[in-house]
Amino acid sequence: MSEKLHKVLADAGLGSRRQIERWISEGRVTVDDRKAKVGDRVLRGVAVKVDGRPVAIRCETQAPRVLVYHKPSGEICTRQDPQQRPTVFRHLPTLPTGRWICVGRLDLNTSGLLLFTNRGELADRLMHPRTGIEREYLVRITPPLTGQQKSRLKRGVDLDGQPARVDRLDELRQGSGRNRWYRMVLTEGRYREIRRLCKSVGVTVSRLVRVRYGTVQLPRDQRPGVWRELDKGAIDRLVAVTQRGSDQPPA
Secondary structure, eight states, X not given: OOEEHHHHHHHTTSOOHHHHHHHHHTTOEEETTEEOOTTOEEOTTOOEEETTEEXXXXXXXXXXXXXXEEEOTTOBSSSOOTTOOOBGGGGSOOOSSSOOEEESOOOTTOEEEEEEESOHHHHHHHHOGGGOOOEEXXXXXXXXXXXXXXXXXXXXXXXXXXXXXXSEEEEOOXXXXXXXEEEEEESOOOTXXXXXXXXXXXXXXXXXXXXXXXXXXXXXXXXXXXXEEOOHHHHHHHHHHHHHTXXXXXX
16 A cells, blocks of 8 residues: 655654655655655655665564653754754664654753654654643743743743743742742743743743653653663653643653
């Protein structure tokens, strides 16, 4: 049976479905030496190339693998950087086929939990807004939030013409002087969203750490720059979250 080309390439671990659809639109993908079109379906065994390089399309589907990585600040979430800055991919183990796909991104100065998977379809589901998967952060803010600012963040503010809000906000009462720590939970992952939310109410984020993504918590003993692989049970719980479209905090 035929399958959609972007799904086949995502299953091969080349990237997320949205990434691959963009590559197809840009003319970077060929099938039997003809430029592919978005929506094309292919049979297993056809000659598929990306940027002129052959891609092995296997009949069997790769078992999903998921890595938990503790990103230090100062690393970027791209594979290559013209400025030669360190990237999060330099520490990851080598896959026999395909490649690791980063589930969302953290900016240069943000540290904490990053997930990587070898399955493009799973990466898409983990990042898609409709699943409403929670992202939990520890946030150090200067100056401390007032009651009115907290209400605005939870009620919602306008970011680039679209509403955005913090779903849960707890003050941790740590820090001193003008610094204060908070726990914030969001169910979407827009670019620099927490920093922009806080700026919109007149405060500055001086430190930002992601500690949870869906059912996966960053282990307290996992050092920055170190990865760990989830076992099958943890992966099954994570996959179940994407199928429910909602998540529960880990026990």
